[in-house]
Amino acid sequence: MTIQSVNPRTNEKFGPVIPETTSIELDEIITLSQTSLQIWSTRSPSFRANCLHSIANALEENIEELVKISDLETGLGEIRLTGEIGRTAFQIREFANAIQAGDLIAPLVDSAVELPVPQGHPQFVRTLVPIGIVAVFGASNFPFAFSVLGGDTSSALAAGCSVIVKAHPAHPQTSLRTYEIANKAMVDAGAPKGTLALVHGVESGQMLLRDERVQAGAFTGSKHGGRALFDISTARKNPIPFYGELGSVNPVIVLRSSIADPKVFACAYLDSLLMGNGQFCTNPSVMFIPKDSALSAEIETQIIDRVPSPFLSQATKTLHDKNREDLRVLISPKILSGQGKEGAGFYSAPMIFLSTVEHLLANISALTIECFGPTGLILTYTSISEVIDLVMKMDGALVGSLFGDSDDADAMVAGRALAGKVGRVAWNAWPTGVAVTAGQHHGGPYPASTAPLHTSVGLSAITRFLRPVTFQSLPPVLLNQVAMNLAKS
Numbered sequence: 001m002t003i004q005s006v007n008p009r010t011n012e013k014f015g016p017v018i019p020e021t022t023s024i025e026l027d028e029i030i031t032l033s034q035t036s037l038q039i040w041s042t043r044s045p046s047f048r049a050n051c052l053h054s055i056a057n058a059l060e061e062n063i064e065e066l067v068k069i070s071d072l073e074t075g076l077g078e079i080r081l082t083g084e085i086g087r088t089a090f091q092i093r094e095f096a097n098a099i100q101a102g103d104l105i106a107p108l109v110d111s112a113v114e115l116p117v118p119q120g121h122p123q124f125v126r127t128l129v130p131i132g133i134v135a136v137f138g139a140s141n142f143p144f145a146f147s148v149l150g151g152d153t154s155s156a157l158a159a160g161c162s163v164i165v166k167a168h169p170a171h172p173q174t175s176l177r178t179y180e181i182a183n184k185a186m187v188d189a190g191a192p193k194g195t196l197a198l199v200h201g202v203e204s205g206q207m208l209l210r211d212e213r214v215q216a217g218a219f220t221g222s223k224h225g226g227r228a229l230f231d232i233s234t235a236r237k238n239p240i241p242f243y244g245e246l247g248s249v250n251p252v253i254v255l256r257s258s259i260a261d262p263k264v265f266a267c268a269y270l271d272s273l274l275m276g277n278g279q280f281c282t283n284p285s286v287m288f289i290p291k292d293s294a295l296s297a298e299i300e301t302q303i304i305d306r307v308p309s310p311f312l313s314q315a316t317k318t319l320h321d322k323n324r325e326d327l328r329v330l331i332s333p334k335i336l337s338g339q340g341k342e343g344a345g346f347y348s349a350p351m352i353f354l355s356t357v358e359h360l361l362a363n364i365s366a367l368t369i370e371c372f373g374p375t376g377l378i379l380t381y382t383s384i385s386e387v388i389d390l391v392m393k394m395d396g397a398l399v400g401s402l403f404g405d406s407d408d409a410d411a412m413v414a415g416r417a418l419a420g421k422v423g424r425v426a427w428n429a430w431p432t433g434v435a436v437t438a439g440q441h442h443g444g445p446y447p448a449s450t451a452p453l454h455t456s457v458g459l460s461a462i463t464r465f466l467r468p469v470t471f472q473s474l475p476p477v478l479l480n481q482v483a484m485n486l487a488k489s
């Protein structure tokens with residue numbers, strides 16, 4: 001089996017044919033990854049930080065070439081992709097700085113207490129050690145920030161793990177070039193060969209997760225794919241953590257007190273909904289608005305001028321169009337439509353389905369249908385209790401937005417309901433756009449995450465790949481040698 005790039009704007013194949021990784025090649029890659037892990041995991045945080053800085057620099061030095069290839073493969077546009085590489089380099093440097101500062105990885109020293117039990121105890125030093133080889137599945141919709149050098153890879157490398165990335169077939173050349181650039185930068189900076197590796201093909205992804213030398217998985221993508229890989233990870237003889245970020249059906253609640261200017265609000269909503277052709281995991285998929293609001297009429301007027309952007313791949317368009325049709329048949333909504341596009345390429349007209357909360361309460365399965373693309377659902381409500389009723393029946397989500405005045409009595413109730421369902425509650429802000437910073441949480445109840453206690457964005461993401469080990473009564477000389485290799489040095 002082979003993989004080849006397809007231009008989503010023209011549906012033309014281009015570039016070299018990339019063979020899928022064979023089982024023999026995969027075995028060699030994992031063997032090398034294991035050897036490099038033994039070296040990389042014991043290198044000082046300063047050494048690893050230096051290697052990460054080299055990767056970030058190399059990424060930016062090759063920005064023109066990478067933007068050109070990825071734009072041809074994803075159709076996301078040069079401005080967006082240039083920004084995404086900048087964000088990716090920033091993210092890598094943030095992890096480098098964090099391990100160098102030592103805050104996230106510092107050992108916790110619990111000194112001996114010379115008292116009778118239960119107060120008395122010997123000295124304990126709780127440390128964090130790299131979990132092992134991590135399998136990372138690159139996402140289709142962020143060819144840099146959630147792909148070969150995305151947050152999963154950079155946090156795992158920072159933690160001291162070796163990483164094997166399964167490239168996404170929608171951008172194979174971007175994946176390959178990014179890997180080549182990063183690998184050279186790492187090796188030039190002194191990292192062992194094989195610390196970062198790349199494989200291609202659906203089978204190799206599954207074999208990777210089944211291999212007992214691999215100790216964790218990280219993934220961003222569909223509920224279906226993520227669940228299949230989670231099941232592989234947990235059904236192993238030695239189950240491993242699988243950090244999956246799945247789905248993209250996020251609630252947005254608009255309170256009566258919020259809409260000062262429907263024109264401006266409608267425009268901002270459409271911008272957020274259609275950003276990246278709607279292919280964002282933080283998309284404002286389901287918006288609740290008051291029944292008597294002027295907003296829907298304004299959105300109906302404005303969407304007419306919106307033009308379609310290309311889907312990431314034929315598969316993404318096919319799935320989106322099928323799900324959109326399933327949703328339409330299930331709820332028979334009023335349809336607000338933007339412009340279509342004739343000819344080649346993977347395009348669908350932007351579309352919004354308008355219905356009521358009451359109707360959806362009777363058709364609750366509609367809210368599990370993910371339209372990953374230029375499709376929004378707007379539901380009108382008569383009371384906030386009705387909205388909360390529906391939100392509580394929704395699946396877990398990455399983010400929920402709440403628009404209103406802080407003295408609006410409904411704000412607290414709605415905010416609480418959202419907090420029960422999502423990983424991040426955004427106040428008077430659209431859900432799209434995820435800052436890479438210490439306070440970020442990008443996760444949430446399943447299916448938003450298969451590991452709801454963890455985040456895949458922000459500095460805390462590193463903890464997914466660090467396993468706690470406590471050393472009891474270890475003599476200082478041994479402690480320094482055995483336990484402190486993650487400490488600042």
Ligand code: NAP
Pocket residue numbers: 137138139140141166167168169201202203205206220221222223224225226228229245246247248280281282316319320370372
């Ligand atoms: P996907 O189909 O879940 O694929 C993501 C990665 O996982 C790909 O590398 C894929 O490999 C691999 N994979 C999926 N199922 C697998 C299985 N059973 N065994 C082995 N490998 C498997 O996601 P996608 O291609 O990015 O997009 C499809 C849909 O996912 C979208 O339409 C959207 O609904 C959703 N999505 C969500 C997010 C999000 O951030 N939440 C992001 C992107 C996509 P192969 O392609 O080689 O099979």
